[in-house]
Structures are given as structure tokens and as C-alpha cells.
Amino acid sequence: MAHLGLIIDMKSMADNKKIDVNVNYMYVDVGGGALWGDVLKHCVSEYGLAPKSWTDYLDLTVGGTLSNAGVSGQAFRFGPQTSSVTELEVVTGNGEKIVCSNSQNSQLFFSVLGGLGQFGIITRARVLLQPAPDMVRWIRVVYSEFNDFTHDAELLITSQETFNYVEGFVFVNSDDLVTGWPSVPLNSNQSFDPTLLPKKIGPVLYYLELVLHYNNHDDPSTLNMMVEKLLGKLKYLEHFRFETNLTYMNFLLRVDHVEEAARGSGIWATPHPWLNMLISKKDIDAFNRIVLQNILKSGVNGPILTYPLLRSKWDNRSSVVLPQDEIFYLVALLRFTHTHPKESEIKQMVAQNQEVVQTCIKNGFDFKLYFPHYESTVEWKRHFGDQWERFVDRKRQFDPKAILAPGQKIFTRNHIL
Numbered sequence: 001m002a003h004l005g006l007i008i009d010m011k012s013m014a015d016n017k018k019i020d021v022n023v024n025y026m027y028v029d030v031g032g033g034a035l036w037g038d039v040l041k042h043c044v045s046e047y048g049l050a051p052k053s054w055t056d057y058l059d060l061t062v063g064g065t066l067s068n069a070g071v072s073g074q075a076f077r078f079g080p081q082t083s084s085v086t087e088l089e090v091v092t093g094n095g096e097k098i099v100c101s102n103s104q105n106s107q108l109f110f111s112v113l114g115g116l117g118q119f120g121i122i123t124r125a126r127v128l129l130q131p132a133p134d135m136v137r138w139i140r141v142v143y144s145e146f147n148d149f150t151h152d153a154e155l156l157i158t159s160q161e162t163f164n165y166v167e168g169f170v171f172v173n174s175d176d177l178v179t180g181w182p183s184v185p186l187n188s189n190q191s192f193d194p195t196l197l198p199k200k201i202g203p204v205l206y207y208l209e210l211v212l213h214y215n216n217h218d219d220p221s222t223l224n225m226m227v228e229k230l231l232g233k234l235k236y237l238e239h240f241r242f243e244t245n246l247t248y249m250n251f252l253l254r255v256d257h258v259e260e261a262a263r264g265s266g267i268w269a270t271p272h273p274w275l276n277m278l279i280s281k282k283d284i285d286a287f288n289r290i291v292l293q294n295i296l297k298s299g300v301n302g303p304i305l306t307y308p309l310l311r312s313k314w315d316n317r318s319s320v321v322l323p324q325d326e327i328f329y330l331v332a333l334l335r336f337t338h339t340h341p342k343e344s345e346i347k348q349m350v351a352q353n354q355e356v357v358q359t360c361i362k363n364g365f366d367f368k369l370y371f372p373h374y375e376s377t378v379e380w381k382r383h384f385g386d387q388w389e390r391f392v393d394r395k396r397q398f399d400p401k402a403i404l405a406p407g408q409k410i411f412t413r414n415h416i417l
């Protein structure tokens with residue numbers, strides 16, 4: 001984690017628990033080490049307000065996700081979490097505590113957003129809020145053809161009238177409990193009947209996961225009409241639509257149940273060699289053919305996410321680097337191991353991740369790693385591409401002795417820039 005260095009436990013900071021809502025200006029000031037789940041509970045239960053953009057799992061710190069981007073099914077509309085922040089308090093590598101925003105110390109503000117912890121420690125963030133709905137209609141619709149799946153996903157993320165949340169998943173065409181048909185239904189009284197699938201289909205299938213917000217006092221028939229109107233435009237497989245209703249809070253905390261079950265069976269605290277990538281739309285068909293339907297045709301023993309996002313919703317002044325196309329896909333291989341994994345099992349997973357990355361490079365795909373992990377400066381330079389000089393300049397300005405996050409091997413400690 002930090003060889004011969006220090007790990008700062010953000011939970012130990014006295015004002016970390018601070019979650020101050022400003023109702024008039026619709027924002028919340030939160031400590032950098034606060035967990036998004038706590039922000040949600042406080043804002044919704046006390047004020048009926050909530051941040052606009054989330055991650056799928058909320059036991060992550062505010063400072064931690066803002067140092068990457070923070071992405072989930074709302075990002076197509078509101079951008080990543082970094083796009084909903086208007087002010088930060090940061091302790092830089094120079095040891096200065098600085099308040100920054102779009103208009104005040106803006107260089108530092110944009111450096112730190114998506115800055116991988118390289119420029120400063122986020123000790124407070126001001127996050128925009130909006131009214132929280134009471135409930136959500138949570139829907140999954142299945143596809144056998146990747147083209148139909150991407151067509152519909154892109155239609156939904158570019159339409160004015162659309163769902164509040166759009167994500168996509170890949171699953172294996174088999175009865176495997178974790179990666180196959182049984183992983184699709186949303187509750188135990190629904191079942192996936194594979195005999196109703198078209199005859200000629202590939203090794204993997206896809207589903208869109210969609211959510212529409214509503215309030216308790218809304219007329220149910222109006223909600224149903226809206227759902228039918230939006231789904232009516234889509235080309236998913238007949239008989240393969242699953243839906244349920246949930247409180248907004250329970251929907252956002254949905255991964256807690258996965259965590260609870262995984263902790264119970266001992267597979268939460270085992271290694272998770274995850275791979276997250278952002279891939280330009282122009283290469284996503286080839287990626288599907290070569291990687292999803294081939295290298296990963298047996299799944300990854302955990303969820304595979306793939307859904308489109310819009311580049312224009314990301315601020316290109318932040319430190320995040322993205323592929324070129326306006327539409328690009330997040331691809332996440334969220335691997336789980338067995339309870340007591342052998343070293344060979346983990347090595348195999350890591351090797352398969354490397355194979356996927358190498359395949360993308362070999363085929364000239366336009367992609368970036370999300371949560372990048374590289375071993376050498378050469379690889380980091382390639383990752384940042386034409387943003388490398390800007391990243392180095394930012395380091396020179398805010399952490400010239402390279403004391404922050406040296407374990408990422410972007411800069412060498414004690415090397416005066």
C-alpha cells in the first residue's frame with residue numbers, strides 16, 4: 001500500500017463526519033473521508049435531497065471516488081461525480097490547505113478531480129444536490145444481439161425523455177448461478193426461461209438495467225404509461241423483461257446485499273483482480289466479438305458491466321483521461337474468486353486481464369484504463385497521451401517532491417521535478 005510510507009486514515013479526521021446540507025443553494029459540504037452511503041442516508045432522510053451522480057457501491061469515500069471520477073448509471077446524464085462538485089478543500093503535497101473551485105484556485109481544483117491522489121488530499125467537498133424521489137421502478141431487459149443492445153443503450157442515453165439510470169451487463173448463456181441466466185431476474189418470484197430464447201445465439205447475452213424515479217403520490221397509471229412508452233422504443237427479447245419497485249435509498253444501497261452475502265460466504269475479503277476500461281464507440285463491436293464473445297465467453301465469476309457514457313458530460317479540465325469518441329463504453333470485469341483461492345487462480349485472472357488489455361492494444365482500440373495500474377513511466381505516458389505534460393506540470397506545481405501516492409509508480413519519490 002505505501003512501502004516505507006504513511007497511510008492516512010481519513011476516518012480519523014475530526015471533521016470527517018461533517019455532512020452539512022445547504023437547502024437554499026442545494027449542496028452538501030462533506031468531509032473527504034465520509035462514505036457516500038452516509039451522505040445518502042443523511043441527505044435523503046433529513047432533507048429529501050440527494051447527490052445527482054453515484055457509484056454502484058457506496059461504502060467508498062468521497063475523496064476516493066473524486067480522485068478517480070465516480071461512475072454509475074446516472075453518469076450519462078449528470079457526468080461522473082467529479083462533474084457535480086463545485087468546491088474542494090485540499091491539502092497539497094506542498095503542505096498548504098487550499099480551498100479551490102472553478103473560479104478560485106481553479107488549477108488545483110481541476111488537477112485534483114480525477115487526479116489519482118497525486119496532487120493533494122481532499123479534506124472537504126461541496127457536492128450539488130437535487131430532490132430525491134421516494135421510489136424507483138427497476139427494470140432489466142435482455143438482448144441476444146449486441147447491435148440491438150448498444151443501439152438501445154445509445155438511444156436511451158441520447159434521448160431527452162429517458163430513464164434516470166441506464167447501465168448494461170453481459171452474462172453467460174448458461175445456467176451458472178453467478179454468471180448465467182439465474183443472475184438476471186430481480187427477485188425470487190421471477191425466473192429466466194431459456195427455452196424461450198432464440199435458437200441461434202452466441203456464448204454470451206446482454207441486458208440493460210434501467211430505472212425510473214417516482215414519488216408515492218404519483219398516479220400509478222401515469223408511471224406505467226411512461227415505462228411502456230420508454231420501453232416501447234426498445235428491441236429487447238420478448239418474454240425477457242424483469243421489473244420490481246424499490247425505495248430510492250434501497251436501490252442505491254443495492255450492492256449492500258451482495259456484500260453481505262459475499263462476506264457470509266468468505267469471498268468479499270479475497271483478492272479481486274478487477275479490470276475497468278473506457279472504450280470508444282467505434283471499437284465496441286470489435287471488442288464484443290474478440291473479447292466478450294471469445295476471451296471472456298465463460299464469464300469472470302462476477303458481474304461484467306458495459307454501458308455507454310457521453311464525453312461532453314465530463315469536464316476535460318479535470319485530470320481524467322478519456323477515449324476520443326463522444327460516446328464511449330465503460331467495461332468492468334468485476335471478478336470474484338473462490339473462498340480460499342489458490343495463487344494460481346488469482347494469477348490466471350490477472351493474466352486474463354493482461355490478455356484483454358494486450359488485445360486492445362494489438363487491435364489499435366481507442367481505450368483508457370479506469371483505475372489505471374501501470375508499472376512504468378512509459379506505460380503511464382501512453383495512458384495520459386497528450387495530457388501527460390499537463391499531468392507532470394500539475395505534479396510540479398502541487399507536489400514537487402512527489403510525496404503523495406508514490407505506490408502508483410507514476411512519479412519517483414524524492415525526485416525533484
Ligand SMILES: Cc1cc2nc3c(=O)[nH]c(=O)nc-3n(C[C@H](O)[C@H](O)[C@H](O)COP(=O)(O)OP(=O)(O)OC[C@H]3O[C@@H](n4cnc5c(N)ncnc54)[C@H](O)[C@@H]3O)c2cc1C
Binds near residue numbers: 056061067070071
Ligand atoms: C466494491 C467496490 C465497488 C466499486 N464500484 C465503483 C463504481 O461503481 N463506480 C466507480 O466509479 N468506482 C467504483 N469503485 C472504485 C472506487 O471509485 C475507487 O476504488 C476509489 O478509490 C475508492 O475510494 P476509497 O475511499 O475506497 O479509496 P482508497 O482505496 O482508500 O484510496 C485509493 C486511492 O485514492 C486516493 N484517495 C483516496 N482518498 C483520497 C482523498 N481524500 N484525497 C485524495 N486522494 C485520495 C489515494 O491515491 C488512494 O491511494 C469501486 C470500488 C470497490 C472496492
